Amino acid sequence: MTDKLKLGLAILLLAAGVAGFYILSEHALVLRVLAVLAGVGMAIFVARFTSHGQQFFAFGKEAWVETKKVVWPTRKETFQTTGVVFLLVVVIAIFLWIVDASLMWAVKLLMGQGD
Incomplete structure (x- = not known):
């Protein structure tokens, strides 16, 4: 029951902060x-x-500990991976352009409008 009262008070405080934004409309931002x-x-x-709230903050602490365990890529690995992604995007874009142009040519040919 006390948790519900505390959560209700928290919601009221949050609403009071938002209401304060509108009540102070004539003051500086x-x-x-x-x-x-x-x-x-x-x-x-x-x-x-x-x-x-205690469970949420405990979860946050655990998540922070797990983040510290992650082996982050080096700067060189990051640039190499980014370069591969950009190259792959360009290759796929060219491939899709060729497929689109081929299908457009085939449709025009079937409709009798081809060269």
């Missing part, structure tokens, strides 16, 4: 954005202490 960010920040803070 920076102040309006800060009102939204304050509402979002307070909503996240309150939601953090619910069971769902």
